Amino acid sequence: MSPILEVEDLYKRFPISGSRRYVQAINGVTFSVGAGETLGLVGESGSGKTTVGRCIVGLTELSAGRIRFKGEDISKPRARWPRHLLGKIQLVFQEPGESLDPRMRIGRSIEEPLLALKVPPSERRALVAEAIERVGLSREMLELYPAELSAGQQQRVAIARAMITSPELVVLDEPTSALDPTARAEIIALLMKIQAELGTAYLFISHDLSTVRFISHRVAVVYLGMIVEQGDVGEVFAAPRHPYSAGLLSAVLLPHPHFSLESSIRLEGEIPSPINLPQGCFLASRCPLAIARCRQEMPPPDNLGGGHMVHCFRHRDVASMDHASDTFAEFQREAERILAGQKTAGPVCNLGGTSNG
Amino acid sequence: MRIILYIGRRLLFIVPQLLGIVLVSFLLVKSIPGDPAVLMLGPTATPDAIASLHRKLGLDHSLPVQFWIYLKNLAHGDLGTSWQTTRPVLEDLIQRFPATLELVSLGLLLAVLIGVPLGLASAFNERGWLAGIANFYGLGAGSLPDFWLALVLIFIFYTTLQWVPAPLGRIDLTIVPPPPVTGVLTVDALLAGDWQAFRSAAGHLVLPALTLGLINAGPILKMTQSSMEKMLQSDFSRYEVLCGMPRRLVVRHALRNALPSVVTIISVLYGFLIGGAVLVEIVFSWGGAGQYAVQGVLNSDFYPVLGFVLFSAIFSLFVYLVVDLIYFAIDPRISH
Numbered sequence: 001m002s003p004i005l006e007v008e009d010l011y012k013r014f015p016i017s018g019s020r021r022y023v024q025a026i027n028g029v030t031f032s033v034g035a036g037e038t039l040g041l042v043g044e045s046g047s048g049k050t051t052v053g054r055c056i057v058g059l060t061e062l063s064a065g066r067i068r069f070k071g072e073d074i075s076k077p078r079a080r081w082p083r084h085l086l087g088k089i090q091l092v093f094q095e096p097g098e099s100l101d102p103r104m105r106i107g108r109s110i111e112e113p114l115l116a117l118k119v120p121p122s123e124r125r126a127l128v129a130e131a132i133e134r135v136g137l138s139r140e141m142l143e144l145y146p147a148e149l150s151a152g153q154q155q156r157v158a159i160a161r162a163m164i165t166s167p168e169l170v171v172l173d174e175p176t177s178a179l180d181p182t183a184r185a186e187i188i189a190l191l192m193k194i195q196a197e198l199g200t201a202y203l204f205i206s207h208d209l210s211t212v213r214f215i216s217h218r219v220a221v222v223y224l225g226m227i228v229e230q231g232d233v234g235e236v237f238a239a240p241r242h243p244y245s246a247g248l249l250s251a252v253l254l255p256h257p258h259f260s261l262e263s264s265i266r267l268e269g270e271i272p273s274p275i276n277l278p279q280g281c282f283l284a285s286r287c288p289l290a291i292a293r294c295r296q297e298m299p300p301p302d303n304l305g306g307g308h309m310v311h312c313f314r315h316r317d318v319a320s321m322d323h324a325s326d327t328f329a330e331f332q333r334e335a336e337r338i339l340a341g342q343k344t345a346g347p348v349c350n351l352g353g354t355s356n357g
Numbered sequence: 358m359r360i361i362l363y364i365g366r367r368l369l370f371i372v373p374q375l376l377g378i379v380l381v382s383f384l385l386v387k388s389i390p391g392d393p394a395v396l397m398l399g400p401t402a403t404p405d406a407i408a409s410l411h412r413k414l415g416l417d418h419s420l421p422v423q424f425w426i427y428l429k430n431l432a433h434g435d436l437g438t439s440w441q442t443t444r445p446v447l448e449d450l451i452q453r454f455p456a457t458l459e460l461v462s463l464g465l466l467l468a469v470l471i472g473v474p475l476g477l478a479s480a481f482n483e484r485g486w487l488a489g490i491a492n493f494y495g496l497g498a499g500s501l502p503d504f505w506l507a508l509v510l511i512f513i514f515y516t517t518l519q520w521v522p523a524p525l526g527r528i529d530l531t532i533v534p535p536p537p538v539t540g541v542l543t544v545d546a547l548l549a550g551d552w553q554a555f556r557s558a559a560g561h562l563v564l565p566a567l568t569l570g571l572i573n574a575g576p577i578l579k580m581t582q583s584s585m586e587k588m589l590q591s592d593f594s595r596y597e598v599l600c601g602m603p604r605r606l607v608v609r610h611a612l613r614n615a616l617p618s619v620v621t622i623i624s625v626l627y628g629f630l631i632g633g634a635v636l637v638e639i640v641f642s643w644g645g646a647g648q649y650a651v652q653g654v655l656n657s658d659f660y661p662v663l664g665f666v667l668f669s670a671i672f673s674l675f676v677y678l679v680v681d682l683i684y685f686a687i688d689p690r691i692s693h
Contacts, residue, residue, distance in 0.1 A: 057599050058599055059595055059598070059599055078598070078599060085599070086600075086601045087601075091596065091599060093592045093596070095592065098591055098592045098593065099592040099593055099596055100592075100593055101593040101614065102614065103610075103613050103614055103688065104593075104610070112596075112600060112602065113600045115602065115606075116600045116601040116602045116603075117601075147621065219554055259653075305570070
């Protein structure tokens, strides 16, 4: 897959008002997203993953680095982007209720991105009707106001609005974390269906690892504004090579008593302040494997092959300590087996299949 | 149709609301220490004379009975008599309430004209010089007492520059006031086609209205600024920006969402200022309803106070009804 989005050595720092110091939100992030691919960006809250998304859509100006979309430089402020890129990168927010204008009818909200593109009215109507049906809502809802919809329906509207310009990349900023589990599953299924139909690439930002495992092709683990490990989602989840990834994965609870994610690597303490970044590896203060070298220099990226990259001096020891088994994959197979046994060959099984492919 | 039903229902509720307000204010006014009979008869009055005056005024009855009598009179349009002016309270208020209304309405209009544009301008550019002025102004207007500002304005524009007439009343003593139609002098002068009276009334109105405007622009400015900033930073505005929507559309949609809180603070100020403008009324010898009520409180003259409370309550309820109707117009969620 040729990359449509390339992010290179991205930095972002926010000045703290009334002081000369900065919050160093992003500290050298490099990754790419291929056409039609889903890259999961995972990390704790405050790790800077949302800021990465905002830099890409042009809502936040970057401090340093380069972002290219289909080879064109989009590191500059949004207003100076080439006209033909308008609508090619879309965004879905975390809070569906806040991302829709409460005083605008649903139809008008979905139509809005087309206004900026100066699409003629007759064409707009047809596109809106197509968009609302694509997300599984009825046309009658176009006349309603956001407050009359459930959170799941609002998020469908936000997705319809994002898809109406036929974007090639959609940044999904925690699109499911404000939803209940049922609505979450429905939204994930919808997103995967749309990707299968339209071949849209997703940057899926989330702290929900099981969702990321399900929807993503590749995953990048963010810690303190840095990608500490990235690679194929099955590989990273089955055999994490960075102590942080291993720690993060072991903290997930799967809804099945047989599956536990015990890992011999346990992280202690709190995430360091992004104002005073520690010297060396950012994880050194919390890592049970840290050696003197980790506290002095930042580990350079180590290419493990197949696009699997890790920033850790001791990633070989991590591999030997953490039993290589993808509990997530097992869990997924188990879930599929149970569902298949109920004879209701529901959409979940099929979608599970595509995510592994 | 829905709106008519809504207004009908609201009007129905006004009666019990007013009854409650009258009851509470009756109890409060009666609990103020002071005996009107003693004040009316002077320091040399005999206990017998005081007792007979009590009977005459109905003050010898128990509190519930007094309240009942007051309500019965109220039902006939009798708001009692002020012992200070010796005139029926209703007549006094009909004369004075328009004066206060004229002053407060114009003052508030000025406050809106100052506060809303400044608030909007500073919300658009948080670091611009207009935002600096707005922040300074918001702080200043919040910390200045209105009567002090009134005195400063009088010093500058009357004493020093002589641009405005003396701060004594609503019209020059040498000018015959126009025949009362609405009670609002400027309007009455225009209706009568009396330009001299209009000029004089308008000239007298400038400084007190400016005082109220300058002071009350503060909260309006702050509310406009903060709600507009909030809307411009909300996800739906950000989405419009990243879609490449024209700036003026983004602003218009944000404003539509910020408007209700601005309308609310204006309506609250309107109701509050009917009584709250009293210090400015006193400085300019305005002779309005607020001044009348305060005189009543100070001299144990109950009926003017109760009448004032009743008038301002009706006015406030009316303003809130209008505001609710405005909400109907600007917020599709309510009417839907």
